[in-house]
Amino acid sequence: MAYRLGVDVGGTFTDLLLVHETSGKTWSAKVPSTPEDQSIGVVNGMMRVCEYAGIDPALIDHVMHGTTVATNTVLTSTGAKCGLVTTKGYRQVLQIARSFVPGGLGGWVIYNKSLPLAPLACTIEADERVSAKGEIVHALDEAKLRASLRDLKTKNIEALTVSLVNSFANDKHEKRIREIASEVLPGIPVSLSSEVVPEMQEYERTVTTVANSYVRPRVARYVRNLKSKLSIRGEDVKLHILRSDGGLASATSSEEFPVNLLMSGPAGGVTGAVWVALQSGFRNLLTADVGGTSTDVALIQNGEPRLRRETTVGDVTVRASSVDIRTVGAGGGSIAHVPELTKALRVGPQSAGADPGPAAYNRGGTEPTMTDASIVLGYLPEGQKLGGDMVLDRELAGTAVQKVADALKLSRKDAALGIYNIVNENMVGALRLVSVEQGYDPRDYALIAFGGAGPLHANALSRLLGSWPSIIPPGPGVLCALGDVTTAVRDERARTFVRKFSETSAREIVKILRELASEASESLEREGVSKREIRTSWQVDLRYHGQGLRLTVDTDIKDIEKRGLQAISEQFDAEHKRLFTFALQLEHEVVTLRASVQGKGISLKRTALAKGGPDPKAAAVGKQKVYMDGKDLTAVVYDRRKLRAGNKVKGPAIIIEMDSTSVVLPRHYGLVDKVGCILIYPDGYKKPAARKAKR
Amino acid sequence: MPAKIIQGNKKAFKKVKVDTVTIDIIESALRNARYEMDTVLFRTAMSPGIREQHDEFPMIANVEGKMVVGQFGSFIWGFMQGYDGTIEEGDIFLTNDPYSVNGAISHANDWLMLMPIYKQKRLIAWSAMFGHMTDVGGKVPGSLPTDARQIFEEGIRTPPVKIYQRGKLQEDVLKILLHNCRLPHWNLSDFNAITAALRTAGIRCIEIAERFGDDVFYSSMHAMLERNKRAMRELIRRTVPEKKQYFEDYICDDGLNMGPYKIACSMWREGDKCIFDFTGTDPQSLSSINFLLNEEMFKMFAGVYMIMVFDPQILFNDGFYDLMEVRIPPGTLLKPLKPAALSCRTHALGRIFDILGGLLGQGNPSFMCAAGFSDSPHFMYSGYDKNGDWYQLYQITFGGIPGKPFGDGPDGHSLWPSFTNVPNEFLESYFPLRIDIYETLPDSGGPGKNRGGNGLRIGYRFLEPGEISIHDDRWLTYPWGVNGGLPGARSRKTLVRADGSEQLLESKLDHIKVEAGDLLLADTWGGGGCGDPLERETGKVHFDVEAGLVTVEGARRYGVVIRADGTVDGAATTALRKEMATARGPAQLFDRGFETIEELRSRCKAETGLEPPTAPQFTKWAKRIAEERKKGTKAA
Known part of the structure; x- marks a missing residue:
């Protein structure tokens, strides 16, 4: 009988989830990622999870995969050397872009523009013209074009983009140029703007198609490589890649239109969060995926993520549908500082990243980060390790936070709480972008927080937004693979x-x-x-x-x-x-x-959590001094594995598990539901009567 | 008579102590609200100038009318002093008359709207916004006549009126305004959009006050102003010398073939206070290039410029206003007297930034930027199409950003915040024209260690008979270079008729008739270079040559020799650079590209193809009134 495999490749770990299609039974595995060639980690993981399930890997017929290969190619500027063909008079379309200079009045003083993805030296013009209505004004001069393409050949381009003015209205010239290019530049993949994004606006169409060309060779190589490694015994495994818009694309279409994969990774997290929340009965959600350097947020209306018609990665914004995910530079590694002139407390967007990481990692970082503040506040209790094996140095965390405390003339704990509050506020700013600014009232939504650091902030974010409950899914660090496997083509x-x-x-x-x-x-x-x-x-x-x-x-x-x-x-x-x-x-x-x-998605069974009474004391493993809402308190520490359905955890409490730590604030409680989610509510919470969306 | 504020709840706000973190949170929340105002406006406005090019400015001010978040500084305090009437909950004020608000807006196209924000019957804050309407009536389409003598020729004007009175729209007033505009449905939509943006800010302020308490909200806004003042005091002390600095720059002409006009400014520090004095600026112009400069707005420009150059982390607001004093003599180009025409003030408004750069840079040459695309020149095209429908295009063009200590200036970009170009495919879909050329001009950016951005060439191919207007400048004077950097190229407009004949166009013109098939080549100017071009890395020069942004000939201005095969000739480059350095002598602080105005006039025709402008004549009455006012013999 057939199996499906969901795979999410993260920076550190590759997560896998195997599902038996008819019974809905699942197995999961976690193996180290192999950044030099991600497919190695994927295959290792596949072997591992099949071993757990006791099945032959050849029984897997669909592999669903969220990948960051396209994203990383853009972020690390390691894409193809791209040639570009434009209409005569438009050679500098990427150089001029929209003439926009970011940063407010006087922003130009410090603005340095990054180079276009297709170098001007590799951009040629086609003598042709189509009108906005699609009539041919000048026919294409083919002889001239051939000569220009031959020149381009000497520049050793690896991919070619054709983006002509008004090609959304008539693609004849673009198609003809591809034919000619395949003769003059055999073997060079060609992307046409009229195929990648047949929409009005010459700059947006060009930059999108060029981005497609830019990531194409690397993505294609990766996909082909992975597909061949996955095809055990020569059988054809159907490999699907998660697209930025939360759908699945075939391997072939991923190779041709990789620009649609720029948000593949985060889209998996959102899809997984939606799936989990649906099991708990929540269809309207705000999602917050809190990582080391940034937080991704999205809004889910009636079980469907909202989509938007653009995707931004680093400096590059393209016209490709993606789940409307907004990113804010606030995460565990965000650095707190106090500028000399204003004496204000700022956190992020600078991040200590994974290396050197927060001061507490003891890898040479000395700047105070959000993680260091959490340690000072007692939210990451003694003995808790990050990502399974990272031991935290509490001394170093305290010393780092003290720097901010001194600059603000505050106690160390108050400085740490300030950092925590500012980070929460920054995250709320992003959540407002997807809710209030789109006309949705956050009070009509539950909030689901995941990613390693999400559960530390969930309760606080819900309180700021009035979004109840705060949902902490089981295994908050490994939601993406779940998202991958439950997605429909x-x-x-x-x-x-x-x-x-x-x-x-x-x-x-x-x-x-x-x-x-x-x-x-x-x-x-x-x-x-x-x-x-x-x-x-x-x-x-x-x-x-x-x-x-x-x-x-x-x-x-x-x-x-x-x-x-x-x-x-x-x-x-x-x-x-x-x-x-x-x-x-x-x-x-x-x-x-x-x-x-x-197409149809898959239904999988989640094993229901064993039932218990309201009292969670069987799961209590210790006590911890914490500083919450400006008060010294003692929180009970719980082991999440020992919590049972129906347990009610009263705040202040800390719930620890292998890859995450949850905070329940005072005057709040966490209810463990039948599928293992923790639902946090304020004491005495009553579901408000349905209210009209307010703006 | 100051305005009378009607409040059902007269309880005074209490100044309470607020912790830093809460202030920071309220600051972020207000900043988010201000960006939300932009979002609401962009999405629903119709004038392409607002919608696509973002010629609009939102603001949130505290209860006294001081701008806490925004860009152009607040005029609300001045408005409250001058408005003879009541201010009530639900009121929204509208004006587009610069003379009624002391230049808070500077021409009639800008519709300014103000809304007092009430919470529980008590005034707690203000929101305000203005945006550039495509048309407000008057003698030419677009309402920016290059030859107007009085403001009455520049469209319908309204002094501050309550367009909403206690929440109710005064439809009759709006009807009169719209009736006088050529594209009333655009104005209506833009008006609605601004109203929606103001109300959004109102809702957000109330939410913040609900969350933290009214007194905390009130006190935090004060603290934000105070925080900014503290930072700016430090900045002024460190960067503004006590010794007087002087700088002057020019507007090339006035549309009546007179010019150039001088804008002069001195700057010095007395204790904590920075003083700007515009004595020496030419008297007001007979035509429409006058710029009614609001002193507070100038403070904001100066403050923002300092912040950006020296410490971009500082959030700017009105807090530092007491630390600056601005003296503008009345009757001058920057403080014209009513009823002087004002519509084409964009050149002087832009040039202010070059002047600031020149002033502040003298004390800190290593932080100095060159002159750049200090303007937002307009282009207009209108007429009746084949179906007899009226079409009317108004567009802002872009040019070279200055070379700056931190890097090259981008090519064909905007000096104004959040402005963007209109996609050409959009223009071609909605207007009877084709954009046949859209590229930057090689070598138009001034050479420097950091290159000035190239100017832009737009080739407009007209498909219907109609009329165009040109609003341009820097065709005679140059965007200057600094610290050894050379000036950028000037602007130029050429009309190529369908029969192939060419005609050079003057820089400020209305009613130029065009026929189907005519092509306008509109070349804007480049940014000046920053730093010695002989010190620019040869690799960078070579890169620009390969990219077609600098020509092989142009590379020689950097002392770089490119061989016929496209590679750099290292030995020849070293030799040429040495030779050039000797011939040139030490690098100059400023390179204006001319010695005296007379000398510039004398080579005008040969270099630009256009006759030089004659020395400006000034109105006698403005000068006389100004003098009388100074003596106190005539009331202001």
């Missing part, structure tokens, strides 16, 4: 189709949406998803004619057929009103049409 097709309502019709819109859906379904069928398992959903991006924004509304083809374009404009007006408090009496305009298709 997904694909989408989109087309920019800018028309005022008066210039189009319901019939035309429906026709295009159907075409897009059938193209997307065919691609899923090629992945072995059977036709009747495919679920299709449609989205239309709209705006008022003349506006710059576009809002995405989910729509149903049948509804458009029945009620005409009104079916989408009504939804748009309502959404506009919810977000911005007003709607306008102006003509609507369609911008983009999109069809998303999805």
Whole structure:
């Protein structure tokens, strides 16, 4: 019988989760990552987990994988040497970008722009022109282009991008250039902007397609390599890679469009968190994935992560759908400092990273970090190790925090609490971006915190936002592999189709949406998803004619057929009103049409946690002095493995487990539910009556 | 008569002691609220200038009207002193008249809106925002006539009025305003967007006050101002010398073929106080290049510039205002008297930053930046298309960022915060034109150890008959270089007619008729170079040559010799650099690219193809009124 394997490759560990497809039974394993060639760690892990399960690895037929290869390629600037072909007059499209200088008034004084991913020296122009409506203004000069491509050949490029003006409206010239390039530059992979992101806006389309080319050779090599290593006995394992938007892509499509994988890693965490929370009965969530240097947050509405139409990695922002994850530079390694002139307390975004890491790691770090503050506060009790084997030096942590205390003229504990509070505030800032700023009231959401340091902050974040309960999933450090394995295969097709309502019709819109859906379904069928398992959903991006924004509304083809374009404009007006408090009496305009298709996910069984009474004392393993809310208190320390369903842990309490530590604040309690999640509530909490989203 | 503030709850705020961490938290929360105002506005505004290019400025101020977070500094205190009426919960004020608010906004296109924030019937804070409307009526599309003599030609104006009175929209007032604009639905949408942004700030302030208590909220805002003052006092002491520094720069012409106009400023320190004195600035212009400069706004520019150069960690707000004094003689280009035209003030507004750089840099040459794209020149194109529909484009263009001690200036970028260009595919979809060329001009950035950014060339191909307007500057004077850096290239506008004939355009013009097929080559100027170009790493020069940002000929200005095969000739480079260093002598602090204005005029025609402007003539009445005011014989 068939098995599925979920794999998440992190910086330190590779996590694996094996699922038996029919029974839903699971096994997990954790092995060290192998950064020089991640596929080695993956295969080691696969062997390990199959050993635990006592099965032959050949029985695995689907491997689902979240990868950071694409992300790291961008962050470490180790991508391909890219050539670029633009329309004549647009050679510097990446150099000029959007002319934007970050940092407020006078920000240019300290702004140094990073170099474009495709060097100008490797950028050539094609003598051609297409109009915004898609008419050919000048035919492509093929002879000139061949000559330019031959010049480019001497520059030893490893990948080529073609991005011509208005190619979203007519891709003929881009396609022809690919044909010519394959003759002049055989073996060089070519990415076309009209295929990678057929949308208006020349800079965004170009940078996205160039980013695709930039990461393509490395991702392709990795994927091919991994696939061959996974194919035991020559059988064809279906390898799927988690995309930034939380869907799964085939190995082939990952090789061709790796720009869709830039957020693959964090998307796995969100997907896993959603899955766990659903088991506990929560569909509306804020997620906080707290790592060493940063925290990723997202909003989940009715079990679905919100998506956005762009992805940012380092300095690079591209037009590719991703789970709307916002990142803030606040994590365990964030460094606290007090600037000389203002005497304010600032934490992050500088981070001590993993090396030298917080002062307490005793690897030469002397700057006070969030982790050091947690030690001073007693939140990481004696004997608790980080990541399983890291012994913490409490002396060094105290000395480091003292620096901030001296600068602020505060006691050491108050300085540590200040650091903790500021970090929480920074995280709340990011959570507000995905909630309040999008018109969602955080009080209507539960908060789920994971990643190694998430459970230290969960209770405090929920208190600041009014998001209850605070959910701490079992194994908060290993959620991503779970996300990978529970994800359904997904694909989408989109087309920019800018028309005022008066210039189009319901019939035309429906026709295009159907075409897009059938193209997307065919691609899923090629992945072995059977036709009747495919679920299709449609989205239309709209705006008022003349506006710059576009809002995405989910729509149903049948509804458009029945009620005409009104079916989408009504939804748009309502959404506009919810977000911005007003709607306008102006003509609507369609911008983009999109069809998303999805195969069936997998159902797995979580072993229910053994039941216990409300009293958790069997799990108590000691006491710890802590400093919470400005008071010295004694917290009971619990061993999470010994907690039972139904246990009610009263704050102040510290709950320890192998890869994480949870804090329950005074006047709060943690309830252990049947699947092992800890649900933290304030004492006397009553679920509020449903309230209207407030803005 | 100061405004009367109506409050149901007159309980005074209590100054309480707030711990540092709480202040920091409230500071972050207010900063988030201010960014949220931007987000709300960008997403719903219609004028491309606001929506795509972000020509808008939000602010949150404390109960006394002092800006706590924002960019341009607060004018609310001044407004409250001058507004003869009541301020009540639910009111929102609107004005676009610079003369009514002492230059808090500086031309009629900027609609400024102010909202008092009430919590439990008590005023607790203010939010304010202004944005550049594409059109406010007047004699030309875009409402920025280059030849206006009086502000009455520049569109409809409103003094501060309650556009919302106790929460109710004064529809009749809005109707009158919109009725006078060429694109009323854009103005309406932008108006709604600003209102939504102000209310967002209001909700956030109330939430913060609820969370921490009103007195803590009040006291924290004070503490934030105080914190900034402390930091700025230190900064001023360290960076502003007691010895008087003087700098001058120019606006090339006034659109009436007169110029250049001088802006002069002296700066010195007396104790903790930094004084800026604009004595020596030319009298106000007959045309619309006047810039009604608000003293408080100038303090903010100066403060921000110091912060960015010396310590970018400091959060800026109005706290340091007492530490600066700004003296602008009335009747000058920077303090014109009513009813002088103001619409084309963008050149003088931008040039202020070059002047600040020149002033502050003299005391600290190692921190000095060159001159750059100190402007936001506009381009306009309007007419009726084939279907008889009115089209009207207003665009801001970009240029070279100065070379700076910290690195090269980016090519074709914006000196203004958060401004972005409009995607050309968007323009081509909505307006009858094609952008055939969009690139930066090689060698237009001034050579230096750190290179100035290149200017931008936009080739507009018009597809319908219509009219264009040009708003430009630095076509005569240069963006200067510093510490041995050379000046950047000047701007230039060429109209290539469909028949191939070429016509050079003056820098400030309206009503230029264009036909389908005509091409406008709009070249903006580069940034000046910073530091000795002979000290620039040859590798960097070579890189720029390969990238096409500097030509082989241009590389020689750095003393770098490139062989025919594209490689660097090391020996020839060493020799050339030595020869150039000897010929040049020691590096100059400033290189303006000219000796005297007369000398500059004399080579104008040969270099630019345009006739030199004549010496400016000034209005006698403005001068006279200014003198009388000074003597106290005429009321202000």
